Amino acid sequence: MLKKWDVAPAPNEKNPGRHKLLIKGEMKDIFLIVKKLGSLCSRPEKTSGEFDFIIYLSKLEMDTMKKLKAITSELSAPAPAAEADDAFGGEPAPFDSPKPKLKTGPAPAEPPPAVQPAPAPQPAPRPVEQPRPEPAPQPVPRPAPELPAAAAKAPPPVQPHVTGRPTGNFVPSAASRPKKEEAPAAAAPAPAPAASAPSISSRIKARWSMELPLIPTYSFQTLLAGSHNRFAHAAAMAVVENPGVIYNPLLVFGVPGTGKTHFINSISYGLSASIGQSNIFVTDGIKFSKGVELAIKEGSVARLEELLAKVKVLIIDDVHLLMVSEANKKYISKWLNDFVAQNKQVVVSSVFPPKSLAGLEDAVGFQFTQGWMVDLKMPQAQAYKAILNQLMQGLDIKLSDEEANNIFAGSSVPFSEVGKTLENMKKLEKFVISSMPSVTHAQLLDMILGFGETPVPAAITEEDTHHVSAWSPTLQDSAFFKWGIFHPKAMRREADFALFTLHERAKELGLNPEWSQIFIEEYDSDELYGIPFKIGNYASEKNVNGVIILGPQPTSALGAQESEFRHITFKILDSYLVKGAWLAGEKLKSKAAYTKILMDLV
Secondary structure (H helix, E strand, C coil): CCCCEEEECCCCCCCCEEEEEEEECCHHHHHHHHHHHHHECCEEECCCCCCCCCEEEEECHHHHHHHHHHHHHHHHHHCCCCCCCCCCCCCCCCCCCCCCCCCCCCCCCCCCCCCCCCCCCCCCCEEECCCCCCCCCCCCCCCCCCCCCCCCCCCCCCCCCCCCCCCCCCCCCCCCCCCCCCCCCEEEECCCCCCCCCCCCCCHHHHHHCCCCCCCCCHHHHHHCCCCHHHHHHHHHHHHCCCCCCCCCEEEEECCCCHHHHHHHHHHHHHHHHHHHEEEEEEEEHHHHHHHHHHHHCHHHHHHHHHHHHCCCCCCCCCHHHCHHHHHHHHHHHHHHCCCCCCCCEEEECCHHHHHHHHHHHCCCCCCCCCCEECCCCCHHHHHHHHHHHHHCCCCCCCCHHHHHHHHHHHCHHHHHHHHHHHHHHHHHHHCCCCCCCCHHHHHHHHHHCCCCCCCCCCCCCHHHHHHCCHHHHCCCCCCCEEEEEEECCCCCHHHHHHHHHHHHHCCCCCCCCCEEEEECCCEEEEEEEEHHHHHHHHHHCCCCEEEEEECCCCCCHHHHHHHHHHHHHHHHCCCCCCCEEEEEECCCHHHHHHHHHHHHC
16 A cells, blocks of 8 residues: 655756655555656656655646646555565666656555565666766776676687677676766665665765665565476575574576576575575666766765675676786685675576686686586476466467467567567557557567568668668767667678668658667677677767667678677677667668667667
């Protein structure tokens, strides 16, 4: 039941009409409000003091206020308990919000709610914006023959035999200033330190968020256990029940799309319920190593060290993306070793198996493989269909068994891709429902995936060049959404064609977003090291909301492992909170590919 709510202006540089909705209530109330208000809402954040949660509203118009009053009025009355997710916490938003209040709706007090099972997965809003950080650390050269992506001091040779995993060591550029962008979809904030615990300096918080946003619907209640993850599930539950006792550190590994993110979130929420969210610090390889580097530069590393000394559990997602330098190595190594020596739990995830982490262990000075190691595999057909059905039910997507099998289950599409595709389909449905009221969900998926398309040669013709030459992209500094495109060297003509086709496809779909193209930049597809970080750094320096990446030529060094290149590039962009969209070279003339790009960016 909703106990109290409040709305106040919270303008920022990009959105002067933004407001914040403050809520004191249960988790099920939050889910209902987010569901009803839709894309206006940011990810709910845990806060302290008079209210429990903050939700940022991109705008507050009369109809939005009426809808909000109706929802809060309904939630303020006693109602039967509904399913809710585990408690989650988060660092307070780094804005100074104006104080004037528009509306407060009190409700009868009641005892604090108990943790309830999580509802089915729903699309999650993106994290709240934060100012851009300082330049990223440059890894220190080191002769290591085998290191996973961006983990060591010198890049190892790329290992093409590891399918579906980022294998190159992409070295970050010195100019890294990640931008925090407010967008309609994001993950929930990670548990924040208790009020009594020392916090990282406000300057560090403002420049780079170290804590990893969590997804409220990713809990043990929504995690389906089976032969593909049974040992990992048992180990995770043991960690939640007795952190730091047996499985320490716990390493969860598996190729992308096998459920590592779900496990990381589930463990985080489970521990939050058992030992309190202020005792857990959740981060990932990029956020952690870069945050330590910035703390050193800002002179705040002592306060960060004091904070970590207070927590009982350190969770690092994508540990293989740690950027180790001489500056941050001693701190990361000390903290990890201190945690294990003091029987404080460490949990890490990796796309690499244990034997491939030897180089990272040498670089960090810590053995991630000294504790318990559990792998995640793609589920078998029956379990896959059960998980797929759960995802579709959570998003209210209706597909027949045959359609679900043909589109997803038949080829065992990784669930990370399944979730993104389903969310894009729901976006597309909102745009076309007025012009195509009888369109089915299978047809919408075809518009995004193009499984019904007739293949068309991707080569650019003279006629294509003529059409492109008569068009020029929008360039306006006042546009709310700003983006750019990266293309391989010698493929500028293909990039121009892609931009023109994207513009035409947007018109066909009736999309008229206020966006502006900021740059068109090339990358060297024969350079194995550093390209994803260069893309992220350049995008943040240009202050864009999103980027399109034209995939490398198949004959190039990066083209030989395009899936790995794509995976790590999106991980880097996600840490910078920049949206990313990918266009494979062979899809240059696919309408579906451009529909997907538009849904990735809007």
